């Protein structure tokens with residue numbers, strides 16, 4: 018029997034998740050409804066659940082200072098049960114899709130889910146963390162890993178960049194900035210945002226409003242004001258910026274590699290765009306509206 022411990026589950030998922038636009042995200046407000054479950058709860062954590070097929074009494078867990086009455090359950094346990102069942106179902110479907118045969122005896126495929134209530138109860142700042150242990154008889158460890166990876170994609174609504182808090186964004190940015198190249202790019206963006214905000218004070222004299230409207234363009238990397246975006250604001254080139262062989266400059270160049278980012282910056286006019294033949298310091302050939310990295314472009318004509 019192969020066993021995998023996915024720990025802590027949601028955190029593991031998060032580590033591999035946010036990549037802008039790289040992941041299908043389901044709009045749960047507009048997606049077609051497949052099934053609706055209903056439960057009526059009275060008495061909060063010490064109350065009673067009355068669902069269509071579920072009638073259970075709740076008790077506060079002893080660890081949370083409650084009675085922990087025998088025969089009663091709690092929200093975390095219900096969540097663990099539902100999550101585990103869904104994950105196993107996602108594993109079965111994923112295995113079938115990949116041509117991997119899961120055991121036919123149900124006891125040979127076991128998902129153990131532990132849901133932790135974490136955070137600070139006094140500050141009402143709490144969340145859930147899920148640990149999972151998956152055991153499947155008859156699968157090699159690599160096969161099981163494949164099934165689990167696929168099942169995660171199906172069963173988990175992984176957090177996207179849009180979902181994260183300011184604090185989480187800072188933490189992620191700090192971690193990314195351990196890479197010197199990313200740090201210098203981030204600093205560059207920050208400086209552009211700052212200087213642009215200073216250049217465009219709003220009528221009330223507060224900088225805040227202007228900053229909120231600022232975006233960074235996916236095509237030209239420039240900071241722009243969403244309110245001033247128009248269909249020729251962004252001029253960019255679709256092609257590649259290659260060393261210009263016609264000028265003869267590079268024939269005598271003996272300081273190492275020619276085709277480098279540094280040379281593009283130092284000698285922009287010695288490079289030529291493959292799309293239009295314009296030089297590196299000339300305007301782009303494809304006028305269009307700027308497109309924001311962060312928000313969907315709000316520009317309409």
Ligand SMILES: [Zn+2]
Pocket residue numbers: 234235236237238239250251252253306307308
């Ligand atoms: Zn642009």
Ligand SMILES: [Zn+2]
Pocket residue numbers: 253254255256290291292293294295301302303
């Ligand atoms: Zn061009």
